[in-house]
Amino acid sequence: MTEETYPYQTIEPKWQAFWEKERLFETDTSRTEGKYYCLVMFPYPSSMLHVGHGRNYIIGDVVARYKRMKGFNVLSPIGWDAFGLPAENAAIKGGLHPKKSTLANIATMKRQLRQWGVCYDWRREVTSCLPDYYKWTQWIFLKLFEKGLAYKKRAAANWCSSCQTVLANEQVVNGACERCETPVIQKFLEQWFFKITDYADRLLLDLEKLTDWPERVRIMQRNWIGKSTGVEIDFPIKEEEPLRCFTTRVDTIYGATYMVMAPEHPRLESLIARSPNRQEIESFVERVLRQNKEERSALETKKEGIFTGRTVTNPMTGKEIPLWVANYVLLEYGTGAVMAVPAHDQRDFEFAKQYRLPIEVVIDNPREPLEASRLEAAYIEEGILVHSGPFNGLPSREGMEKIADDMEKRKIGRRASAYRLRDWLISRQRYWGAPIPILYCDRCGILPVPEKELPVLLPEEVSFKPTGESPLKDVPEFVNAVCPRCRGRARREIDTMDTFVDSSWYFLRYLSPKESKRPFDPEVVNRWLPVDQYIGGVEHAILHLLYSRFIVKVLHDLKYLSFDEPFERLFTQGMIIKDGMKMSKSKGNVVSPDELIERFGVDTVRLYTLFIGPPEKDAEWNDRAVEGSFRFLNRVWRLLKALSASGAPKESALERVVPDEKGKVLRRKVHTTLKKVTEDMEGSFRFNTAIASTMELVNEMARTLGEDPRTLSKNEKLLLREASEILVYLLAPFVPHLAEELWSLLGHKESIFRAPWPEYDPSALETEEFTLVVQVNGKVRAKLQVSAGVSEDELKKKILGESAVQKWLNGKRVKQWIIVPQKLVNLVVQG
RNA sequence: GGGCGAGUGGCGGAAUGGUAUACGCUAUGGACUUAAAAUCCAUUGCCGCAAGGCUUGAGGGUUCGAGUCCCUCCUCGCCCACCA
Numbered sequence: 031m032t033e034e035t036y037p038y039q040t041i042e043p044k045w046q047a048f049w050e051k052e053r054l055f056e057t058d059t060s061r062t063e064g065k066y067y068c069l070v071m072f073p074y075p076s077s078m079l080h081v082g083h084g085r086n087y088i089i090g091d092v093v094a095r096y097k098r099m100k101g102f103n104v105l106s107p108i109g110w111d112a113f114g115l116p117a118e119n120a121a122i123k124g125g126l127h128p129k130k131s132t133l134a135n136i137a138t139m140k141r142q143l144r145q146w147g148v149c150y151d152w153r154r155e156v157t158s159c160l161p162d163y164y165k166w167t168q169w170i171f172l173k174l175f176e177k178g179l180a181y182k183k184r185a186a187a188n189w190c191s192s193c194q195t196v197l198a199n200e201q202v203v204n205g206a207c208e209r210c211e212t213p214v215i216q217k218f219l220e221q222w223f224f225k226i227t228d229y230a231d232r233l234l235l236d237l238e239k240l241t242d243w244p245e246r247v248r249i250m251q252r253n254w255i256g257k258s259t260g261v262e263i264d265f266p267i268k269e270e271e272p273l274r275c276f277t278t279r280v281d282t283i284y285g286a287t288y289m290v291m292a293p294e295h296p297r298l299e300s301l302i303a304r305s306p307n308r309q310e311i312e313s314f315v316e317r318v319l320r321q322n323k324e325e326r327s328a329l330e331t332k333k334e335g336i337f338t339g340r341t342v343t344n345p346m347t348g349k350e351i352p353l354w355v356a357n358y359v360l361l362e363y364g365t366g367a368v369m370a371v372p373a374h375d376q377r378d379f380e381f382a383k384q385y386r387l388p389i390e391v392v393i394d395n396p397r398e399p400l401e402a403s404r405l406e407a408a409y410i411e412e413g414i415l416v417h418s419g420p421f422n423g424l425p426s427r428e429g430m431e432k433i434a435d436d437m438e439k440r441k442i443g444r445r446a447s448a449y450r451l452r453d454w455l456i457s458r459q460r461y462w463g464a465p466i467p468i469l470y471c472d473r474c475g476i477l478p479v480p481e482k483e484l485p486v487l488l489p490e491e492v493s494f495k496p497t498g499e500s501p502l503k504d505v506p507e508f509v510n511a512v513c514p515r516c517r518g519r520a521r522r523e524i525d526t527m528d529t530f531v532d533s534s535w536y537f538l539r540y541l542s543p544k545e546s547k548r549p550f551d552p553e554v555v556n557r558w559l560p561v562d563q564y565i566g567g568v569e570h571a572i573l574h575l576l577y578s579r580f581i582v583k584v585l586h587d588l589k590y591l592s593f594d595e596p597f598e599r600l601f602t603q604g605m606i607i608k609d610g611m612k613m614s615k616s617k618g619n620v621v622s623p624d625e626l627i628e629r630f631g632v633d634t635v636r637l638y639t640l641f642i643g644p645p646e647k648d649a650e651w652n653d654r655a656v657e658g659s660f661r662f663l664n665r666v667w668r669l670l671k672a673l674s675a676s677g678a679p680k681e682s683a684l685e686r687v688v689p690d691e692k693g694k695v696l697r698r699k700v701h702t703t704l705k706k707v708t709e710d711m712e713g714s715f716r717f718n719t720a721i722a723s724t725m726e727l728v729n730e731m732a733r734t735l736g737e738d739p740r741t742l743s744k745n746e747k748l749l750l751r752e753a754s755e756i757l758v759y760l761l762a763p764f765v766p767h768l769a770e771e772l773w774s775l776l777g778h779k780e781s782i783f784r785a786p787w788p789e790y791d792p793s794a795l796e797t798e799e800f801t802l803v804v805q806v807n808g809k810v811r812a813k814l815q816v817s818a819g820v821s822e823d824e825l826k827k828k829i830l831g832e833s834a835v836q837k838w839l840n841g842k843r844v845k846q847w848i849i850v851p852q853k854l855v856n857l858v859v860q861g
Numbered sequence: 862g863g864g865c866g867a868g869u870g871g872c873g874g875a876a877u878g879g880u881a882u883a884c885g886c887u888a889u890g891g892a893c894u895u896a897a898a899a900u901c902c903a904u905u906g907c908c909g910c911a912a913g914g915c916u917u918g919a920g921g922g923u924u925c926g927a928g929u930c931c932c933u934c935c936u937c938g939c940c941c942a943c944c945a
Contacts (some may be wrong), residue, residue, distance in 0.1 A: 035899085246865055250940060253864065258944075277945060290945095326943090333943080363944045370945085376862095377943055450944055571940080641885070643874060647866095648938085652873065655886045661900095662885085668900090719875070722884035729884095737901095803880045808926045810880055848925050854879050858925050 035660070036667035038631025038767070045770045046144060054783055055094070055149040057105040059541060062557045066102035068094045069537055069597075071566030071574070072109040072156075075135035076116065079142050080620045081639060081651060082606035082613040088636050089603055089645055089715065090565045091148040095763040096711050099787040105558065106149065107540040109156035110136050113164075114529045118462040122494045128462040129490060132159055146623070146632050147766050154543045158532040163539065164464035165485035166549035167532050170581065171467055173588060175478050179225045182476065185455060186294075186319075189217035196459045215320060222457040222466055222525065226580050230255055230449045232594075233579055242599035244646070247571040254572050256450025261434050262365065263443035265289055265342040273297065273342055273353070276364030276448050279374065280437075281429035283346050284418040285392035286369035287382070290335065290354045292361040293318045298338075301353070305339035311355065318357045326357055333358045333381045344369075345442045346419065346433070356381060364448045372408065373400070379408035392417050393426060454577065456528045461492060461501045463526030471513035471520040480514050486522070500524045533574055534581040537561055537596060556592040561599075568602040575600070601715060604648040606639075613651075621651055630660040633765035637663065640717040640764055663768055666728055666761070669735065670754055670772050676739030676747065693749045696734045700753045701794035703727040707760050708790070717764070724760045731757070751776075759788055804829055805856040806838040822849065829855060 049055070059065075070090035073083065094106040110132075117128035125131060136157065143150070156163055174180040187196045192212040196219070226233075234255045237248045260278035267273055275289065291298060293315040302308050314336045318326065335356030342353050358377055359368055372382035372389040382389050391400045393413040400409055412426035421429050437443030457466060465486040467479035479486055489508045492501040502508050502524040513520040535549070541558050542551040566574075578596050586594040605612055608619040626635050638659040643649040703723050710720035731753050734746065742750070755776060762769035762782050773782040797818055802825075804812040812834040816825065826847065829835055839859055848856035 246940090249865065253941060256941090256944070260945085275945080279945075358943045358945095360944065368945045375945065377945075380943095448944075450941090568939085641873090650873065652886070655873065658885050664900095718873095719884080722875075725884055801880085805879085805926075808879095808924095813880075846925060848879090850879055854926095856879080856925055 035664050036631075036768070038633060041771045042145075042147065042632055042767045045767045046147060048770070048781070049149055049783075052781060054781060055104070055106055056151050056153060057103065059105065059554055059558060061103055064101060064103045065558055065562075066097045066104045067558055067561045067563070068097060068104055068106045069540075069561045069564050070106075070108070071564070071570060072111050072533065072536055073139065074111045074114055074116075075132050075139055077135055077138065078622065079139055080613055081623050081626075081635070082621075084146060084623060084635070085603055085606055085639050085645070086566060087143060087146065087148045088639050089601070089717075091146075091766075092640065092717065092763040093563060093565065093715065094149070095766060095783060096787070098783055099759070099762065099785065101786055105540070106151060107154040107156075108143070108150040108152075109154075109536055109540065110139075110158060111529060111533050111536075112136065112157050112159035113463045113526075113532055115460065115462070118460060118494065121462075127490070129159065142623075145627065146636065154540045156536055156539050156543050158464075158529070158536065159462070161485045161487060162546070163536075164488075164532065166539070167464045167527065167535070168467040168479070168484050168486060169481065169549055170531070170535060170585075171527065172478050172481060172484075174224055174584060175468075177584070177588070179228065179584060180222060180456075181225065182220055182222050184218050185221045185223070186216040187219050187221065187455075188214045190214055219459070221455055222468075222523075224454040224456055224531075224580070226454045226577075227449060227451055229580050229583055230257065230451050231447075232583060233451075233576065236579070236583075236595055239595060240597075240600070243597075244600060244602055247568070247575070247600060247602060250571045251576055254451060254576065258448050260446065260448065261430075261437060261443050262446040263345065263369065263437065265345060265369065267301075267340060267342050267353075270301070271297075273367055274365045275367045275369045276446060277369055278448075279371070279426075279430070280433050280443075281412075281415060281418075281421075281424075281426045282371040282374045282392055283344070283369065283433060284415075284421075285371040285373050285390045286344050286347075286351065287372060287388040287390055288352045288354055288370045289342050289367060290356045290359050290370050290378075290381070291338075291367040292359040293355055293357065294361040295355075295366045298355060301340055302338050307336075307339060311336050311338060315355065321357075333377065333384065335381060335385065337385075345437075352387070354381075354385075362452055363450070373402060373405065374408050374410055376408045376410060379405070390417065454528075454530075454580075456531055457525035458528055459500050459524075460526055461488075461494070463529060464488070464532060465502070465508075466523040466525050466527055468523035469511055469513060469520040470523070471516060471518060473518055474513055474515045474520075477514060477520070483514075488526075500526060502526075530573060530577050531581075534577040535585075537578070538585075538591075552590055559591075560593050560595055561597045563599045563601065564597040565601045565603065567605070571602065601646070603645050604643075606642075607648050607650045621653070626653075626656060630656060631663075631767075633768045634660040634663055637721065637765055641721045643718055645715050645717055662725060662728070663765060665732070666757070666772070667768070669728065669732055670758075670775060672735065672739050673747075673750055673754060674775055676742060688745070690743075690745065692734060693745055696730060696749055696753060697794045698797065699727055699730040700756050701790040701792075703760065704756055704788060704790040705795070708787070711763070720760075721764065724757070727753070727757060727760070756788055758782065759785070800852050802829075802852075803854040804832070804835055805854065806835065807858060808856060809838075811835055811838045818852070825849075825855070829857070 068090060070086055090106065094104050098104045112132050117132050120126070120131060121128050158164060158167070171180060189196055190212050234252060234257055237251055240248060258278050260276055261280040262274055262276050263280070263283070264272035264274050273289065273291070277283070298315070302311050305311060333356060335354045338353045338355055340353045341350040343349070344351050358381070359366065370378040370381065372378040372387060373391045374393050379389070381387070389402045389405065391402045392415060393409060394400055394416045395409055395411070395413050415421045415424045415426070415429045418429065421432055424432060434443070434445055438445065465488055467484060467486045469477045469479060471477060489502070489505050492505055494501060509522050509524065511520045511522050538550045538555050538559070541554045545551055582591060582596040583594050585591045608621055611619055613620050623635055634656060638656045641659060642651070703726065706723045707720045710716040731750065734750060758769050758772045758776065759782070769782055799815050799817050802814045802816045803810055804814060812832050814828065814832065816828070839857070842859045844857050844859055846858040848858065
């Protein structure tokens, strides 16, 4: 027996080349029968993949390989989410042009994925920063624009005054710029939005259909959409349009003693036009708007406000109440104005105390009557309506319904919903993204670029300066254009699209990546989607998945797609942690796979990554434990080598075998393991326990093999041959290179990935004897070998005859027998 | 503040309400070796010489039987957060 480690150095490149030659993962999508679309979230091409990234692709590869062996026609594509800020920031710092660095990174990552034995249908590779792809991202924009789902408005953006640029939310860390740590302020800019809020209800409702998504992702999306139901109420103002507010607690309306509007409210300017303290109000508003979002919404931030000089009428009490502006009211939620009920809302309570506004109790605590003057906090629970005119005495729930009915009848209010979900801000004042296909003509206004003029090409010769606007502004050949309507001069939109737009439809492009006349072939797409299994990080639980669902719904409504949810099943894998932290270059705790691959081979790294723990959970990486996986693979290698050296038969002809006791034990182990691993692969992906039980199988095989393989009987050799074959199947998805090598060692000529996954033999699982656990009062007191067909009477007699059991009965009568067949007996005796 | 998870040996982690600690790592002892590495064998939750007792974050409950179900609490992680 050789003591050397197995030759992974030669095995791995050999089979990688073989798979490519065999076109193992090139999928014929014209065949839809048994289709299985296995998708991993396409990566952003950063400079180097670490073992944390690796987990995602390895899991995807395991699923694709397993499903293939199960006979599915598997589609497993890959592409690159190649636009984005890091490449542009590097260029600003004086690095390579984003296109150059991105394409170089893609080449590196491609090499790495191949090295890991991760197989894709490379003919379908898509790269979002190339014109043949972003042409269709622009096309999607045009479709949304046509439908009125893309619009432009002034909105606040995160602004770093030092870098002179707009920052994405993700670039704002603790209220400061991630690059220079300058506090971020809000700046108002004209920006493009997608009207995702039009789809809020459907995005919410259809979550119910996604039963094969992790519950926690569905909950996160539900909370993100954040639907509240309530009533919109008009508060009349003298000589003006009424001011509308939204409330979820219309039962408290009799206690609305003032009203507050957001500082950004569009009607504020005209309402205060004739206020004596107009200037004071304006400077207050300006001060609040200068604060960044974090500052303004931080809990420590004091509630501040100012009286507008105007009053509105509470439509239920008929009383005039003052109208205020305050920093705690958000323009984007509801109507941007709220009725303030200090007695029953904590925020209003604090504000009222501070500015000495009246507090009136209108909901009574049924357990303990409330008194406004003695309140130390708002009573926000439901209760019984008081001081509420005709609604006195009603419980809150009923009061809400009755008051809403009354308002609807009198047309002063109506039932309505409000959502936390905001429209999707898609414009970025950045270079490295898909240009928004819009033209501005002085005569004709805002016009979409005609479809036949797509793509709007991103010019490559630009200078990277942090000016706060896209560098495209300084490229006259780009900016100057001809108006498609009047043929006069027009300007191009210089903002580019958020990269989340690129990634919200890439899974459609994989089906017909070379289409030049349309974004995808609807016929193939409609047969192959929804994606059967989507795999990715939980960090995308909200934005990417919500945006993709939205875009698919829009394309569905436009009749391009027959389905309206993109991802049937979703699996979110956990992060790999090192030294208690997420792996990242800046923290310096990155485990690069290269050194490990050199020492142990890639199959070991794959195996360890899968064995480390349940794939949906975070896991701590331990370099030393990797050796255990390596040891195991070497053990498998030596075992199968020894077996083949012992002259094991080339084929398993089990029908000729009558196993002896030892053989039966082995065969039972083989088939229970096959059953268990198959179950672990289906449903949730329990790779860690699948591998653990495969290790147990190998231990059992080694036991059967014994010290000297030459002493094996012919029957034992046949049984070990069957065991080896099944073992190689079980290992194949996890360690494909070694599995192929062992498969050919067993005499097979075809790839194991073209062999069908075996079925376990139920008869092998049958036993003649089992170990019975005997408990007395719930405590284990004995274990007996019992034959399977034993009758209950015989069993009881046998148990009572055991001295180990009698000792604990102590002569007492057995009150009750609890019998779990084939497993356990509990004797209940008097205390 | 709201929502969602999770707490099991020295470590990663296993356990359809039915033998807690599978599998692996670490550690210790032994075999092989001139020696080391590799490999193989044994031990490895705690207390105890043993018989036995104790043990799944803490405390209660349901049950013949609870890591698992229910209640209260503690700690940690993640997401959201002045959303009317």
